[in-house]
Amino acid sequence: MYSEKVMDHFRNPRNMGEMKNADAVGEVGNPVCGDLMYIYIKIKDDRINDISFQTFGCGAAIATSSMITELAKGKTLDEAMKITRDDIAGSLDGLPPIKMHCSNLASDGLRKAIENYRAKQKKE
Amino acid sequence: MYSEKVMDHFRNPRNMGEMKNADAVGEVGNPVCGDLMYIYIKIKDDRINDISFQTFGCGAAIATSSMITELAKGKTLDEAMKITRDDIAGSLDGLPPIKMHCSNLASDGLRKAIENYRAKQKKE
Amino acid sequence: MGFKMKYVYLDYAATTPMDPEVIKEIEKHYRETYGNPSSFHKIGQNAAQILEKSREIVASLINAKTDEIFFTSSGTESDNLALKGVAFKNKGRGNHIITSSIEHHAVLHTCQYLEKQGFKVSYLPVDEYGLIDLKELEETITNKTILISIIFANNEIGTIEPIKEIGEIAKKHDVIFHTDAVQTLGKVPIDVEEMNIDLLSASAHKLYGPKGVGLLYIRGHGVRKGWGNYIEPLLHGGGHERGLRSSTENVPGIAGFAKAVELCKRSMKEESEKLIKFRDKIIKEITENIEDVYLNGHYTKRLPNNVNLGFRYIEGESIILSLDVEGIAASTGSACSSKSLEPSHVLLAIGQKPEDAHGSLRITMGRYTTEADIDYFLEKLPPIIEKLRKMSPLKNGKKYMFDPTYEINHHH
Amino acid sequence: MGFKMKYVYLDYAATTPMDPEVIKEIEKHYRETYGNPSSFHKIGQNAAQILEKSREIVASLINAKTDEIFFTSSGTESDNLALKGVAFKNKGRGNHIITSSIEHHAVLHTCQYLEKQGFKVSYLPVDEYGLIDLKELEETITNKTILISIIFANNEIGTIEPIKEIGEIAKKHDVIFHTDAVQTLGKVPIDVEEMNIDLLSASAHKLYGPKGVGLLYIRGHGVRKGWGNYIEPLLHGGGHERGLRSSTENVPGIAGFAKAVELCKRSMKEESEKLIKFRDKIIKEITENIEDVYLNGHYTKRLPNNVNLGFRYIEGESIILSLDVEGIAASTGSACSSKSLEPSHVLLAIGQKPEDAHGSLRITMGRYTTEADIDYFLEKLPPIIEKLRKMSPLKNGKKYMFDPTYEINHHH
Numbered sequence A, B: 001m002y003s004e005k006v007m008d009h010f011r012n013p014r015n016m017g018e019m020k021n022a023d024a025v026g027e028v029g030n031p032v033c034g035d036l037m038y039i040y041i042k043i044k045d046d047r048i049n050d051i052s053f054q055t056f057g058c059g060a061a062i063a064t065s066s067m068i069t070e071l072a073k074g075k076t077l078d079e080a081m082k083i084t085r086d087d088i089a090g091s092l093d094g095l096p097p098i099k100m101h102c103s104n105l106a107s108d109g110l111r112k113a114i115e116n117y118r119a120k121q122k123k124e
Numbered sequence C, D: 001m002g003f004k005m006k007y008v009y010l011d012y013a014a015t016t017p018m019d020p021e022v023i024k025e026i027e028k029h030y031r032e033t034y035g036n037p038s039s040f041h042k043i044g045q046n047a048a049q050i051l052e053k054s055r056e057i058v059a060s061l062i063n064a065k066t067d068e069i070f071f072t073s074s075g076t077e078s079d080n081l082a083l084k085g086v087a088f089k090n091k092g093r094g095n096h097i098i099t100s101s102i103e104h105h106a107v108l109h110t111c112q113y114l115e116k117q118g119f120k121v122s123y124l125p126v127d128e129y130g131l132i133d134l135k136e137l138e139e140t141i142t143n144k145t146i147l148i149s150i151i152f153a154n155n156e157i158g159t160i161e162p163i164k165e166i167g168e169i170a171k172k173h174d175v176i177f178h179t180d181a182v183q184t185l186g187k188v189p190i191d192v193e194e195m196n197i198d199l200l201s202a203s204a205h206k207l208y209g210p211k212g213v214g215l216l217y218i219r220g221h222g223v224r225k226g227w228g229n230y231i232e233p234l235l236h237g238g239g240h241e242r243g244l245r246s247s248t249e250n251v252p253g254i255a256g257f258a259k260a261v262e263l264c265k266r267s268m269k270e271e272s273e274k275l276i277k278f279r280d281k282i283i284k285e286i287t288e289n290i291e292d293v294y295l296n297g298h299y300t301k302r303l304p305n306n307v308n309l310g311f312r313y314i315e316g317e318s319i320i321l322s323l324d325v326e327g328i329a330a331s332t333g334s335a336c337s338s339k340s341l342e343p344s345h346v347l348l349a350i351g352q353k354p355e356d357a358h359g360s361l362r363i364t365m366g367r368y369t370t371e372a373d374i375d376y377f378l379e380k381l382p383p384i385i386e387k388l389r390k391m392s393p394l395k396n397g398k399k400y401m402f403d404p405t406y407e408i409n410h411h412h
């Protein structure tokens, strides 16, 4: 079903948990549909200095959440905006087709977080 | 499928073969339907003195033909007329239901032979 | 028993390991009874005899007559044959079918198909325990009703329906009564006479028998007073199973089914006592020691081997995946583990919110389940729940903990 | 091999003994691969893998793609699924089906059922060898024709139809082409691409595999240019086999089918050479040494393992019963050995008189048939024929030898 990489991230999620002092958070999914993802970011010099996630969802949702935190950490915001679903799935050695469509939300979550951060910046 | 009695009569049919000097013959069945039976009789003092059969048909048809020759031999014509399909099947320790209906023609054959004999007698 | 690795299998409702005696029985027939029962010669007639002996054994478990048992290839096929066979045969008599909202897909999707063919189907709602309302059932019957199909015991939540009472109502109104007993046969006593069951579906692989063998009990072998022949075949062909199910009979598999039935008959009482003990232990331990958990289904009107628990704030697939990592096989009603991507229609029917329906865990036990298995499961589960809840943004009562002013976008 | 008594089995067309390697394979999976492929955990996913591997093996035998193989429970179910699935799905497109007059009952009775549902079915006649006429086939196609279903090789007389040519005609007219290859798979090379076959039925128990497992090859897994989805399921339920055949998959049985296919692939060429030798030896010996006997079917366009002989003046059941007594299992097209009490429609279709159709003997050989078996049969048959002919009132040319003036009464 799942690759070893997916199982590794599922069993040992990286950067898991709420971030109290985050600069922004991105939310995607809906618990009614079985997935809800929060991506927290802390920004320094237009780079993702710290990142964490909270996820309600299946194994794929958890593993993709964990993976995006690894992929995004240290990247500039512009670079991070370009991370795609396929990038995440690829880094995890693939996802079952059905999961590609429905639980692979982490890149959207990160993008939301960055957009929220930028919107906040503008307001300030 | 068949009882041991049926198989015995099938393997070792009694009184089998054409009877050249028969007093009468009864024919039943139709090769188009898969059964044709001839019952030959020789009469003495209103009794069946000799009897034989020829049969084109399945195992049950052959066994019932053989059995009726045993049942009828020595009987008066009136007695022989009363032999039924059930008598034959019973003497053979039963027949498969489907065969009761379709291949159990021997009593009809014997009755035909007797009727033919009596018709002939009347004419003479 | 052939478990390749140390693994605690708690998914007996999905399918059971085969009993070694059943395997032995089938293997024997694989070698000896290879004939086609339609063949006239000894090899064929020998197979025909085994077939009829098996029919007898199976019939006796449910107090049926031998000629009322029709072998099929699965529970699904039996359900399809029962519903379509009765519906199409009795179009002229009526076009109304009554079923429940918690049927297995084999009945549910067949009903939906029949609706497309012009039949009207009433889906009875159920209460929070999954029980249909008998009064409502009776009120739903019209003079167009030809068939009532109600699952005997539900495969997800284990609720046992009031079958005998349904049978009485069906009889009173001269409506044919089918029950899907795929999860029930061999676990709970069934008496088709006492319960007025007209049609009953079962499947061998749920009771330690082989996959690919099912049965449909058909009262009066398909003939009913005032109706005549009341069921037509689904598979046309050589006229096997007295014209109601053509295909060369799977004699070795059927003999294996019969062996499985024999074993169930022998051990049902003892086994169900053991399983009820385990079941109630799991329910007690977990509901006492874990927060925000609830039992799905009924406390007592319940299959001996079924536990179905809802865990708030977390999702079912991640629970069973975590259990799998620990060497425990379980199941969930979560959409994420199903092909349809919809949460269990059964959990929704008992009134659950969709987000809660995603968090269900089904534990089903059986013949080879030991107290040690249960203890192992009870040891492994709590930290899994705790870890997943730590990961989840959902918490008791409040969903959005960070900043409620952020706009919420829903996917789909 | 598991023959319990010394017995010469010459009824491989009815069903085959199982290959010991197949039994071993199934037994292994009975013990190890008991999971439900729909289950998410390891035990289930392991079963899912075996299922897909089996699909791959089976696909490769007929040059199909893996996702074009759909497992069913029998040849009969495959035939029903093919015919009903295409007919009902394409009602809007056309209502005409073409088949032959020598189909197996699984196709013939399904066609008769479809006629009752409003479809028009053309039953192509065959010549004295059992071959359809290609020109007639093409002329029978109308713009309402949706399906052509022609048996690959006939189960009674062994005649192999011109499948590739039929495939071309079907393709040219954009009609779906189904073939019942239940007697053919594993005996004669089949290439669904080269032969333009769209749907193909097969059954494991005819090639040393288990009973209760069949397959339907479905080109493009049910999607066709200009048609969209062209087939609908027969069994509704959990959506197994990509929605086209619900029921928990019989993984051990399917793995056994795959093993059987592997073995056939390996030995088909050698086996068929052996069987053709036996076949032609029987035909030669019997037609040379017994009077009033004739071959049914074609001399060369014939399954390697099939001999079908007609013996005048005697009836088939009594022949096979006599052979059975001698320890030889064979078959006949006689009505007396069938449930329908009608003589073989195949023999009638090749122009036989009913009284002759009753006297047929079918000998079908296989993997375990030896030269000694053939010799034993050739030794035992002539005295049987002689004895039965002596018993029969029918003789060369004249039926009534005693007194032609007696009145003839026919029963029925």
Ligand SMILES: Cc1ncc(COP(=O)(O)O)c(C=O)c1O
Residues within 6 Å of the ligand: C246, C247, C248, C249, D013, D014, D073, D074, D075, D076, D077, D079, D104, D106, D151, D153, D154, D155, D180, D181, D182, D183, D203, D204, D205, D214
């Ligand atoms: C040509 C043909 N088609 C279909 C079938 C039916 O196959 P099954 O017995 O697996 O349903 C058979 C054999 O019985 C057959 O010979």
Ligand SMILES: Cc1ncc(COP(=O)(O)O)c(C=O)c1O
Residues within 6 Å of the ligand: C013, C014, C073, C074, C075, C076, C077, C079, C104, C106, C151, C153, C154, C155, C180, C181, C182, C183, C203, C204, C205, C214, D246, D247, D248, D249
């Ligand atoms: C209640 C119920 N009905 C029907 C079925 C279908 O049985 P099968 O898988 O044998 O087709 C199942 C199990 O899958 C079931 O649990």
